[in-house]
Amino acid sequence: MVALGAWRVGAIYQPLFTAFGPAAIASRVTSVGGSHAKLIVTDEANHPKLNGLEDCPPVLLVGGEFSAALAAQSPASAPVMLRGDDPFVILFTSGTTGSPKAVRWPLRILLNIGIYMRDAIGVRTEDHYWNVADPGWAYGMAFAAVGPLQLGHATTFFEGSFTVESALRVIASQRITSLAAAPTVYRLMMAAGDAAMVPIAGQLRVASSAGEPLNPEVVRWAERVLRAPLHDHSGQTEILMAVNNHHGLRHSMKPGAAGQPMPGFSLAVLDDDLRPAPPDTPGVLAVHRPTSPLFAFDGYWAAETPSFRGDWYLTGDTVQQDTDGHIFFVGRNDDIITSAGYRIGPFDVESSIIEHPSVAEVAVVGKPDPERTEIVKAFVVLRRGFDPSDSLKAELQQLVRTRLALHAHPREIEFISELPRTPSGKVQRFLPRRQ
Numbered sequence: 001m002v003a004l005g006a007w008r009v010g011a012i013y014q015p016l017f018t019a020f021g022p023a024a025i026a027s028r029v030t031s032v033g034g035s036h037a038k039l040i041v042t043d044e045a046n047h048p049k050l051n052g053l054e055d056c057p058p059v060l061l062v063g064g065e066f067s068a069a070l071a072a073q074s075p076a077s078a079p080v081m082l083r084g085d086d087p088f089v090i091l092f093t094s095g096t097t098g099s100p101k102a103v104r105w106p107l108r109i110l111l112n113i114g115i116y117m118r119d120a121i122g123v124r125t126e127d128h129y130w131n132v133a134d135p136g137w138a139y140g141m142a143f144a145a146v147g148p149l150q151l152g153h154a155t156t157f158f159e160g161s162f163t164v165e166s167a168l169r170v171i172a173s174q175r176i177t178s179l180a181a182a183p184t185v186y187r188l189m190m191a192a193g194d195a196a197m198v199p200i201a202g203q204l205r206v207a208s209s210a211g212e213p214l215n216p217e218v219v220r221w222a223e224r225v226l227r228a229p230l231h232d233h234s235g236q237t238e239i240l241m242a243v244n245n246h247h248g249l250r251h252s253m254k255p256g257a258a259g260q261p262m263p264g265f266s267l268a269v270l271d272d273d274l275r276p277a278p279p280d281t282p283g284v285l286a287v288h289r290p291t292s293p294l295f296a297f298d299g300y301w302a303a304e305t306p307s308f309r310g311d312w313y314l315t316g317d318t319v320q321q322d323t324d325g326h327i328f329f330v331g332r333n334d335d336i337i338t339s340a341g342y343r344i345g346p347f348d349v350e351s352s353i354i355e356h357p358s359v360a361e362v363a364v365v366g367k368p369d370p371e372r373t374e375i376v377k378a379f380v381v382l383r384r385g386f387d388p389s390d391s392l393k394a395e396l397q398q399l400v401r402t403r404l405a406l407h408a409h410p411r412e413i414e415f416i417s418e419l420p421r422t423p424s425g426k427v428q429r430f431l432p433r434r435q
Contacts, residue, residue, distance in 0.1 A: 002041045003015075003145065008077060008079050008080070009077065009079075010079075010080030010081075010082055010086075011038075012088060012089065012104075013088065013089055013090075014028070014029070014035050014037060014089070014091070015089075015091065015135055015136045015141055016028065016029070016040075016042075017136030017137065018045075018046055018134075018136070020049070020136075021049060022049045022050070022051075022052070022053060025049055025050070025053065026053055026054070027100075028092055028102070029056075029057065030053070030054065030055040034102070034302075035090050035102060035301060037057045038057055038058070039057055039058050039059075040056070040057050040058070040059045040060070041060045041061075041062065041066060042060075042061065042062065043061065043062045043063070044061060044062075044063070047059070047061060082107055083107070084106060084107050084108035085106045085107075085108065085298070086106060087105060087106050087107075088105060088106070088107050089105040089141065089146075090102055090103070090104050090105075090301055091103050091105065091137070091138050091141060091237055092237075093138075093236075093237045093238075101300050101302075101304050102300055102301035102302050102304075103237045103238050103297070103300060103301070104299070104300070104301050106296050108296045109240060109296040110146070110150060111264070111293070111294055111296075112239075112240045112241065112262075112264070112294045112296060113142050113143065113146055113147045113240065114147065114151065115262065115263065115264060115294065116142075116147070116233075116240065116241045116244070116262065117143065117147040117148070117151055117153075118151070118248055119244075119246050119248040119249050119262070119263065120231075120233055120241060120244040120245075120247065120248065120249075121143070121147075121180060121206070121208050121247060121248070122178075122206060122246065122247030122248030123148070123151065123153055124178075124205075126177075127153075127177045127178040127205065128154075128156070128174055128175045128178070129148060129153060129154065129155055129156060129176070129177075129178045129180075130155070130156035130158075130170065130174065130176045130178070130179055130180070131143050131155070131156075131181070132158075132162065132167065132179070132180065132181035132182070132185055133180070133182060133210075133211070135157075138235075138236075138237040138240065139180075139182070139210050139211055139235075142240055143180060144157070144180075156170065156174055156176065158170050162185070164188055164189055164192045164196065167185065167189070168189075168196065168197075168199060168200055171203065171204070172199050172200055172203070175203070176203070176204065177203065177204060177206075178204070178206050178207075178208075179204055179206075179207045179208070179228075180207075180208040180209075180210070181207075181208075181209060182209065182210065182211035182212060183211065183212045183213070183214045183218065184211075184361075184421075186207070186209060186218050186221075186222065186230065187215075187218055187354075187360065187361055188360075190218055190221045190225075191360040191361075191383050197225050197226060200226065201225065201226060201227055202226075202227045202228075204228035205228065206228060206229055206231070206247045207222055207226065207228050207229065207230040207231070208230070208231055208233055208247065209230060209231070209233065210232075210233040210235065210241070212427065213232065213234070213258065213329045213347045213351075214232035215351045216255040216256045216351055217351065217354050217355050218230065218354075219255070229247070231244070231246070231247055231253075231259070232244075232245050232257070232258055232259060233245065233258075234258040234259065234317075234327075234329065236315060236316075238297045238306070238313075238315075239287065239295060239296070239297050239313070239315070240296075241262055242261065242262055242267065242285075242287065242294075242315075243258045243259045243260065243261055243262065243265075243267070243285075243327050244260070244262050245257070245258075245259040245260075246259070246260075246262075249263075252324065253326075254322075254324075256328060256351065257326040257327060257328050258319070258327050258328060258329045259326070259327060260325050260326060260327065261327070262294065263294075264292065264293050264294030265292045265295065266288040266291040266292045267285060267286065267287060267292075267327070268285075268286050268288060269281070269282075269283040269284070269285060269286070269320060269321045269327075270283050270284050270286045270312070270314075271283050274286075274309060274312060277320070277321075279320075279321060279322055279323045280321075280323075281320055282318050282319070282320045282330050282336075282345070283318070283319070283320065284315065284316070284317065284318060284319075285314075285315045285317045285318075285319045285327070286309075286312045286313065286314050287312065287313040287315065288311055288312060289308075289311050289312070289313055290311050295313065297313065316332060317329065317330075317331075317332060318330040318331050318332065318335075318336050318345065329345075329347055330345030330347060330348070331346045331347055332429075335365070335366075335429050336366075337364075337365070337366035337374050337376055338366065338373050338374055339366065339369075339372045339373060339374050339375055339376060339407065344366075344376060344407070344408050346363070346364035346365065346366075348408065349364040349376060349378065349404060349408055349410065350362045350363065350364050350378075352399055352404045353380065353396050353400060353410075355399065355403065356395065356396055356399055357383075358382050358383055358386035358392060359380055359381070359382065359383065359396070360381045360382060360383045361380075361381040361419055362379065362380050362381065363378070363379045363419050363427050363429055363432060364376060364377070364378050364379075364410065364429075365377055365429050365432050365433040366433065367412060375410075375411040375412065376408060376409065376410045377411070377412040377413070377414070377432075378396070378412070378413045378414070379414050379416050380396065380413055380414070380415050380416070381415075381416060381417065381418060381419060382415060388415035396410070396413055397409045397410060397411075397413070420432065
């Protein structure tokens with residue numbers, strides 16, 4: 001209601017994640033690095049986080065106070081007409097590689113949102129659609145709230161902490177046929193065991209994943225256990241979705257590939273000198289702005305400088321593209337590991353390790369080393385019923401040697417209880433790397 005009202009009067013809406021603490025809220029809404037918000041609407045549970053907040057905007061509490069404010073307004077409200085370049089949403093990036101940045105979405109980004117819903121998620125009139133992502137983050141805001149409403153399609157919201165049990169309950173009770181979620185959700189469902197998925201097996205028509213790269217093992221699990229195609233999609237808060245394995249379009253797909261460019265984006269893989277990288281060679285994923293009608297990013301809300309190099313926007317993702325046009329994610333530029341002259345993408349190593357039946361989740365980083373520059377180190381979360389051991393470390397190392405490459409195997413493996421994540425669920429590899 002608040003978002004729709006803000007848009008009707010021509011204001012900018014800024015979602016806040018309910019798991020944020022006072023410091024995270026302050027950095028996002030105040031005049032010091034934040035959005036200079038004019039009003040905060042919250043509930044009783046989250047209101048104490050604003051106590052003592054310097055430069056705090058006026059606050060309305062959901063319930064009596066908010067209802068009274070609405071009742072005092074005239075029911076007649078003509079929508080304010082805006083231009084395509086006018087911003088209507090401010091969202092902060094999730095901070096996987098550093099401090100979050102404030103991204104402004106202009107109205108013309110609605111074209112990207114609508115085409116992604118139609119072609120990549122492939123939503124149909126008869127679908128019961130649920131995007132698990134919280135609307136406090138880009139994927140949830142764009143494709144759980146804005147996208148379905150833009151198409152006139154019903155959407156599902158669940159207010160509560162995510163658990164596998166609650167997710168299965170929502171999918172079954174709401175007869176969900178099109179599910180969108182982060183890879184973490186599918187990995188947790190996979191770790192719960194095949195028997196737990198029996199109540200929803202065969203119910204999903206399609207499943208979509210975005211937010212982080214999707215391991216091929218999880219895709220095979222979904223086809224075998226959920227009996228549904230699970231497609232990986234890739235984008236970022238600044239530009240939304242750009243590379244997808246589309247449900248609504250016919251094209252070839254390859255295991256482990258992030259997909260092919262979404263129609264409306266002219267993409268290239270460039271080397272350090274902004275020259276096209278040869279096929280199957282890592283480089284930075286770049287958007288050619290003049291020939292990409294779906295590219296709507298025009299800069300950050302605050303003083304940060306966007307990654308524009310002439311006509312190119314550099315996404316910061318290291319990828320490689322094969323001769324058939326499939327794009328494979330290698331890692332964020334900050335995450336690439338340089339070891340003894342080799343450039344190693346953490347995603348490939350992680351995808352090999354997660355194939356082992358004992359592994360629930362894994363994050364791979366580069367650890368400084370005087371001889372090799374860096375060595376590959378893996379932080380591994382085990383499934384219930386498995387215990388850490390030196391023999392298990394050796395098995396995981398051998399798995400990577402066999403499936404990937406000798407030089408890519410993790411020379412160090414540390415077993416931990418959970419991975420560090422952003423509030424949106426993305427793994428923060430820079431934290432264990434600093435450690």
